[in-house]
Amino acid sequence: MEKKAVIIGAGLGGLLCGEMLSRSGFKVFLVEKQDRPGGCLQTFRRGGMVFDCGFHYVGGMGPGEPLGRIFDSFSLGGLPFVRMDPECSDEVTIGNDTFCIPSDGPEALVEKMSGYFPSQKDNLERYAAFLSKVGDGIFGALSSPGMNPLFAIGAKDWLEETISDPVLRKVLTANAMKMELSPSLPLYTFAQINSSFMMSSWRLMGGGDSIVTALCDAVRDAGGEIILGNGATRIISDGQRVTSVELSSGETIPCDVAVADTHPAVAMALAENTDGVRKIYRRRISSLESTCGMFTVNVVLKRGSMPYVNHNLFVHREDADMWNPARGKVESVMVHFYPEGDHLDIMTPMDFPEVSRWADLPLGHRGEGYEEFKRSKAEECICLAQKRIPGLTEAIDRIYTSTPLTWRDYTGSADGSAYGVRKDFTAPEQTLIPSRTPLPGFFLTGQSLNLHGILGVGMTALLTCREILGGDAVRIAR
Numbered sequence: 001m002e003k004k005a006v007i008i009g010a011g012l013g014g015l016l017c018g019e020m021l022s023r024s025g026f027k028v029f030l031v032e033k034q035d036r037p038g039g040c041l042q043t044f045r046r047g048g049m050v051f052d053c054g055f056h057y058v059g060g061m062g063p064g065e066p067l068g069r070i071f072d073s074f075s076l077g078g079l080p081f082v083r084m085d086p087e088c089s090d091e092v093t094i095g096n097d098t099f100c101i102p103s104d105g106p107e108a109l110v111e112k113m114s115g116y117f118p119s120q121k122d123n124l125e126r127y128a129a130f131l132s133k134v135g136d137g138i139f140g141a142l143s144s145p146g147m148n149p150l151f152a153i154g155a156k157d158w159l160e161e162t163i164s165d166p167v168l169r170k171v172l173t174a175n176a177m178k179m180e181l182s183p184s185l186p187l188y189t190f191a192q193i194n195s196s197f198m199m200s201s202w203r204l205m206g207g208g209d210s211i212v213t214a215l216c217d218a219v220r221d222a223g224g225e226i227i228l229g230n231g232a233t234r235i236i237s238d239g240q241r242v243t244s245v246e247l248s249s250g251e252t253i254p255c256d257v258a259v260a261d262t263h264p265a266v267a268m269a270l271a272e273n274t275d276g277v278r279k280i281y282r283r284r285i286s287s288l289e290s291t292c293g294m295f296t297v298n299v300v301l302k303r304g305s306m307p308y309v310n311h312n313l314f315v316h317r318e319d320a321d322m323w324n325p326a327r328g329k330v331e332s333v334m335v336h337f338y339p340e341g342d343h344l345d346i347m348t349p350m351d352f353p354e355v356s357r358w359a360d361l362p363l364g365h366r367g368e369g370y371e372e373f374k375r376s377k378a379e380e381c382i383c384l385a386q387k388r389i390p391g392l393t394e395a396i397d398r399i400y401t402s403t404p405l406t407w408r409d410y411t412g413s414a415d416g417s418a419y420g421v422r423k424d425f426t427a428p429e430q431t432l433i434p435s436r437t438p439l440p441g442f443f444l445t446g447q448s449l450n451l452h453g454i455l456g457v458g459m460t461a462l463l464t465c466r467e468i469l470g471g472d473a474v475r476i477a478r
């Protein structure tokens with residue numbers, strides 16, 4: 001008899017698992033509480049422009065590179081990715097100094113950066129060789145599961161040991177807004193993500209929605225159903241294994257397998273009264289801290305006022321501390337240009353406590369105080385970005401903003417966290433969450449488990465599918 005899988009959450013992780021499980025013979029029901037699929041990959045239209053929520057650029061998307069291979073493994077070939085400038089995909093400004101970080105392989109990185117820091121050439125060679133090795137080994141997790149030992153080493157300590165020049169250390173972390181540079185950051189996260197961007201960097205025409213549409217089509221083509229605006233409310237078991245998932249409509253869907261792509265705290269709340277998921281396990285998972293969130297200014301430019309820029313800008317104040325940023329003021333921004341032109345995003349990390357006083361007020365009705373807070377934050381961001389984009393203020397037609405509260409309300413991410421559960425190299429076993437839960441048939445996936453971002457969620461989806469289908473069933477495209 002055909003096996004049934006209910007996947008809770010149609011973010012990237014849920015969609016990828018849905019695609020692979022339906023292709024592997026499961027009847028898949030993908031349930032999403034929002035009216036649209038995609039989670040962080042949703043796009044939205046403002047002022048006539050299409051903006052992305054949580055997709056700006058990815059690394060390692062070239063042929064034979066890790067993300068390219070993951071996308072091919074999930075029937076996601078042929079999407080309109082645009083390669084960013086290989087000689088300078090991230091332009092980093094710290095105070096008055098500007099550096100270009102290339103994305104054209106390890107040799108290009110060493111050559112470019114040792115041009116700025118000649119005395120560090122040997123160190124840069126060690127740095128780039130290490131990143132390459134970690135990147136090359138990414139799929140090893142599928143053949144030998146278990147914790148990678150690099151999760152138990154601190155990224156900050158390793159960088160201090162490898163690169164002796166403190167300014168170069170700052171430059172090498174100045175484009176790291178794709179992860180939270182917390183002092184607890186494991187070396188694995190730092191090295192794997194930076195390795196992919198060292199290989200090549202890419203933007204996507206049409207943004208994250210192109211990925212969502214392709215995956216939804218693939219799930220439906222393979223006989224799966226996508227149920228929108230009807231979230232999961234409860235995981236049900238017979239005490240031995242999962243038996244069904246209850247939805248907010250009151251309906252229950254019987255299943256052999258349930259996979260939660262939600263924040264793990266949300267998944268634990270769904271299993272609160274489920275036999276076989278012990279309180280001690282739920283408490284442990286629910287109590288894990290999450291990373292910071294993000295404040296985003298979506299900028300619509302006056303038509304033709306500014307040319308498209310094929311690299312990101314990272315602008316930091318002179319005194320910005322990459323590993324311990326002063327919260328509450330804008331020390332650093334990332335500027336992302338959309339390949340379609342005439343619009344851009346400016347982003348800065350933001351902690352939940354900055355907006356917690358409005359947390360209980362409903363979306364869209366948080367009052368003038370919240371609106372004023374967002375206006376003032378947006379001004380700070382624009383002012384810092386303007387250091388590298390003269391004339392930005394005059395070129396702006398209108399702006400829209402979002403805070404961690406927006407993320408919490410749209411994706412259910414705890415405290416609007418941008419990258420899910422924070423990993424801690426001093427407690428790797430506690431902060432890395434396996435996809436298999438104590439209840440047979442109940443699995444987790446998504447950015448909080450192993451590695452975040454498009455690459456991390458893709459890799460985690462492979463690991464989750466491997467647990468469900470068995471090792472031989474999960475094949476990586478060459």
Ligand SMILES: Cc1cc2nc3c(=O)[nH]c(=O)nc-3n(C[C@H](O)[C@H](O)[C@H](O)COP(=O)(O)OP(=O)(O)OC[C@H]3O[C@@H](n4cnc5c(N)ncnc54)[C@H](O)[C@@H]3O)c2cc1C
Nearest residue numbers: 009011012013033039040054056057231232446447453454
């Ligand atoms: C501002 C920002 C910028 C980013 N930029 C990049 C980038 O440039 N490159 C990159 O690689 N990564 C980036 N990321 C990270 C990337 O977007 C995420 O890692 C990834 O999309 C997370 O996917 P996910 O499936 O784990 O979770 P999510 O996208 O959060 O999906 C979870 C889904 O579960 C749904 N859900 C929750 N509760 C329930 C329920 N009870 N029932 C049913 N459904 C439920 C939610 O509505 C949501 O759709 C960015 C993130 C942010 C916040």
